[in-house]
Amino acid sequence: MKILVCISQVPDTSTKIVLKDNNTAINNQGVTYVINPYDEWYALIRALELKEAGIAGDVHLVTVGKADTEPVIRKALALGGDEAIRIDADSNDPYETANYIAEYAKTIGYDLILCGKESIDYNNGAVGAMLAELLDADYIGFASDIQIAENTATVKREIEGGEETDISNLPLVIACQKGVAEARIPNMRGIMAARTRPLKVVTPAAVSAVTSILSYELPPAKAGIKLVSPDNMAELVELLHAEAKVI
Amino acid sequence: MSVIVLVEHNEGNVKKKNFEAVQYAASIAQKTGTTVTAVVLGTLANDEMENLGKYGAQKVLHVADARLDELHARAYTSALLAAAQKEAAKIIIALHDINGRAVAPRLSAKLKAGLVAGALSYPDLDKGFVIKKAVFSGKAFAYVNITSDVKVITLMPNTFQLNKVDGKATIEKLDVSFGDKDFGIKIKEVNKIKGEIPLADAQLVVSGGRGMKGPENWGLIEDLAKELGAATACSRPVADSHWRPHHEHVGQTGGTVRPDLYIAVGISGAIQHLAGVNGSKTIVVINKDPEAPFFKAANYGVVGDALEILPRLTLAVEKFKQNHK
Numbered sequence A: 001m002k003i004l005v006c007i008s009q010v011p012d013t014s015t016k017i018v019l020k021d022n023n024t025a026i027n028n029q030g031v032t033y034v035i036n037p038y039d040e041w042y043a044l045i046r047a048l049e050l051k052e053a054g055i056a057g058d059v060h061l062v063t064v065g066k067a068d069t070e071p072v073i074r075k076a077l078a079l080g081g082d083e084a085i086r087i088d089a090d091s092n093d094p095y096e097t098a099n100y101i102a103e104y105a106k107t108i109g110y111d112l113i114l115c116g117k118e119s120i121d122y123n124n125g126a127v128g129a130m131l132a133e134l135l136d137a138d139y140i141g142f143a144s145d146i147q148i149a150e151n152t153a154t155v156k157r158e159i160e161g162g163e164e165t166d167i168s169n170l171p172l173v174i175a176c177q178k179g180v181a182e183a184r185i186p187n188m189r190g191i192m193a194a195r196t197r198p199l200k201v202v203t204p205a206a207v208s209a210v211t212s213i214l215s216y217e218l219p220p221a222k223a224g225i226k227l228v229s230p231d232n233m234a235e236l237v238e239l240l241h242a243e244a245k246v247i
Numbered sequence B: 001m002s003v004i005v006l007v008e009h010n011e012g013n014v015k016k017k018n019f020e021a022v023q024y025a026a027s028i029a030q031k032t033g034t035t036v037t038a039v040v041l042g043t044l045a046n047d048e049m050e051n052l053g054k055y056g057a058q059k060v061l062h063v064a065d066a067r068l069d070e071l072h073a074r075a076y077t078s079a080l081l082a083a084a085q086k087e088a089a090k091i092i093i094a095l096h097d098i099n100g101r102a103v104a105p106r107l108s109a110k111l112k113a114g115l116v117a118g119a120l121s122y123p124d125l126d127k128g129f130v131i132k133k134a135v136f137s138g139k140a141f142a143y144v145n146i147t148s149d150v151k152v153i154t155l156m157p158n159t160f161q162l163n164k165v166d167g168k169a170t171i172e173k174l175d176v177s178f179g180d181k182d183f184g185i186k187i188k189e190v191n192k193i194k195g196e197i198p199l200a201d202a203q204l205v206v207s208g209g210r211g212m213k214g215p216e217n218w219g220l221i222e223d224l225a226k227e228l229g230a231a232t233a234c235s236r237p238v239a240d241s242h243w244r245p246h247h248e249h250v251g252q253t254g255g256t257v258r259p260d261l262y263i264a265v266g267i268s269g270a271i272q273h274l275a276g277v278n279g280s281k282t283i284v285v286i287n288k289d290p291e292a293p294f295f296k297a298a299n300y301g302v303v304g305d306a307l308e309i310l311p312r313l314t315l316a317v318e319k320f321k322q323n324h325k
């Protein structure tokens, strides 16, 4: 069984966002890039666990990004995986990204594709389901547990106000969140081994984006906090009712 | 030509957020000089469907196949495609919730249609088809232009106020011929958490952090939540220490909430926590440390010991409710 893990590079969670070029771009000076947490902690680690358990054969990692994303995909390889593929394109349109990955995936034929619940930069949560459509495969989002036996996946996923257990044949695309696996720290052996593992650079398929970001905006500063004395909770309730109009 | 909107329902009820989606679609239809067709999948009473007229839907296309009572993303996609084709729709709207996020991207991929996931505004038609959405987990907003002919939007729930109008939607049956793959996923088990308000939809949320000291004190959070009719949430270390169930954890790596009111009790306000709650309309912070970073993101603050303040606040809410009966 072959697994593909989709790895997106994102600014570290503690990054302060600064705009530039008349608010048409994010200033990436001083920004530290990391593997999207959902991709690393859940999708990648679960793929490695399945390999370690002898259920999966090859585990490939794919990222859509220019050369500057190589340190991050190398870091992912240091956790494990047999090879990494970088599709040489810069995209923030999920349709475009999904098409690049799908076209590549078709050339190999993966049984299972794992991605994260969403990327913490553009927060679309869209690439996984799009990939499934493009590959004529099923998709399960918000997964919190993945078991694979024979050609069947048993997946727990979040539903409104609860949880559901789904059974699906492969091929399948799963978007992972908390619960799927426990985060790991790469060790020295992994880091050394990663150097010798192949990082393939692939030319993107001919696809055009269908959205474009025209500009950005930072949220307005909060209008200042109102402090209420801990002895006067009636006042707080009154403010929430009469001023904020939320109760 | 019309605007298509997916209207979901749960055990016979249509929720507020679904009315919001209909109203959103209606407003776009009005701006673009067309009408709104709501698509209802599965079993729903006729008067519930007619009711969608109150939020601007002229027509309901009803695919009355009981298998659609549960999410089958591929079947939903097929049904919406059939509806879109019938209505020659160029704009398709769903909600940015669990089901919408499984279906809308599939439609987008199928129709080569640009997707805005998590819309926070109506499209600005003067500049193209430009919609505002949150990026970087609420640390910024992006204005995204959809350049394709067909457009797919998932609307962030709890973004717009509802305004009822007079109206009654007409209902039309739509037959869709589903393929085997449409129901390829088998649902083995469904576990709903009984008696709790689902966090993602909650209008009011009371959330506790490590400042609550231990699970034995959570009765105080629950009492306040009960008095308010609020859902309960927590910070990540609280879930990691098993003081609270995992589904309550909000933030960068947990759930995202967008309530009218978020009360944060004994939570420091780390940026990763804020990422899950910064869409809240009003934030109240209760913390004994006046320097806690959460105060910078709050509308109202109370500096003091949560264990003492919570019972007082619960009592104050109870009194308020008695006075406003």
Ligand SMILES: Cc1cc2nc3c(=O)[nH]c(=O)nc-3n(C[C@H](O)[C@H](O)[C@H](O)COP(=O)(O)OP(=O)(O)OC[C@H]3O[C@@H](n4cnc5c(N)ncnc54)[C@H](O)[C@@H]3O)c2cc1C
Pocket: A013, A037, B208, B209, B210, B211, B212, B234, B235, B236, B237, B238, B249, B250, B251, B252, B253, B254, B265, B266, B267, B268, B269, B270, B271, B272, B273, B276, B286, B287, B288, B289, B292, B304, B305, B306, B307
């Ligand atoms: C990549 C990454 C992802 C993360 N994702 C998340 C996430 O999704 N969600 C999340 O919540 N965190 C997340 N974190 C962790 C986050 O950085 C913080 O560590 C965490 O939110 C702190 O939780 P806390 O506020 O409950 O605890 P603490 O930071 O320990 O804060 C406790 C607060 O309680 C106050 N307090 C103490 N006693 C009292 C009292 N008696 N009365 C009133 N106040 C009191 C203190 O003043 C303090 O402000 C993530 C971290 C990383 C690195």
Ligand SMILES: Nc1ncnc2c1ncn2[C@@H]1O[C@H](COP(=O)(O)O)[C@@H](O)[C@H]1O
Pocket: A006, A007, A008, A009, A036, A038, A039, A062, A063, A064, A065, A094, A097, A114, A115, A116, A117, A118, A119, A120, A122, A123, A124, A125, A126, A127, A128
């Ligand atoms: N540029 C990318 N390269 C590889 N995978 C990606 C990329 N962007 C998104 N993904 C995957 O798709 C998931 C959802 O991303 P998004 O739809 O952007 O929120 C991420 O968690 C990744 O697993």
